[in-house]
Amino acid sequence: MRLLLGLVFAFTVATVVGLGTTWFALTEGTAFGAITIGAWTAWPKTGTAGVDPYARAAIARNGELPIGSGDGVAFFASNDDSGHVLDGRCDVVLSGTTPQARFWTLTLYDREGQLIANSMDRQGFTSQEIVRRSDGTFAITMAPRARTGNWLPTGGVERYVLVLRLYDTPVGVATRASREAPMPSVATEQCP
């Protein structure tokens, strides 16, 4: 009886620990080889044949197609520079410069990777569309209501994810420091 109880206990622990860590790894995104620059994180290795098993499992579960390393690299941000979660009811300003690339796009998604409906039917900007200052820098405002300049509507959702994709870029697996890849800053300006 004691042996049986012990085995049941051990197997319960095994199930909880095993499936718990798997679930955690899949929902939290624990892929290796991440590059973090400010609020932005990219996993350039996920777009190569050398993708690690954790990234493979996460991709299979989400149904994503990772961007190939010969194509470009995608940087994700779900927080601003000071670590606050990106809130669609606030005004968030993205400003500065982007790393060297032939083109880039900035897109706003919900946490499941779906686009967010809004009256403007605008879900992102490309490097060709934005209005720049005379020195080449730019600012994009994510806000629920119309703003001057480059306005990206959030649709007022509670949480969202920004994805900055660089196409035909030297940024990749070998990139380490922010000096090589100057990413724009993300700052929450005001919240209701």
Place this chain on the structure above:
Amino acid sequence: MTRWLLLLLGGTLLGGIVHLTTMLILPRTATQDAYARLSEVATEVNKMVPVPPATPQRSTIPFTDPAFAVAVCRYDLSAAPIKFTAPVSVAYTSVSFYTRSGVAYYAINDRAAGRRVIELNLMTTQQREDLPEEEDVTAADRLIVESPTAIGLIVLRAFAPEPGMMPMVRNTVAAARCGS
């Protein structure tokens, strides 16, 4: 007390094995991975099919870049190698190759291809070895891509720098071909 601690330790170790096993098996058992999702769009194999643009109501693949026109070819090399041709669109065009489980094993863009038309031959390692020597020489100006698996996906992406250019880019993408 020691007995329970040992059982706890054993259970944790076994849990580690359970974790690693589930992580490795998961890609093979996923029913909603990219290949399965795109199979609903591309019902025929070895045929180029445009992927409907991502909208807030519906997007075939999560985290799709809406500035791109996308077409996909679900390939099966078990019978013969396939040829892929795609005209280069105005701004930026890329071709990415994925295995059945969504591993991006190769990607090339229009600048790396260096022509107005991207032309590729896709074959398995075995089929490449079976190529006659002299044919390899005449085919030198065609790019040969080796697929690690017999089935997978070719994804053609063409960039529309402004939304107004999207119809034109879609037309270019529609001219891409994939087949034996």
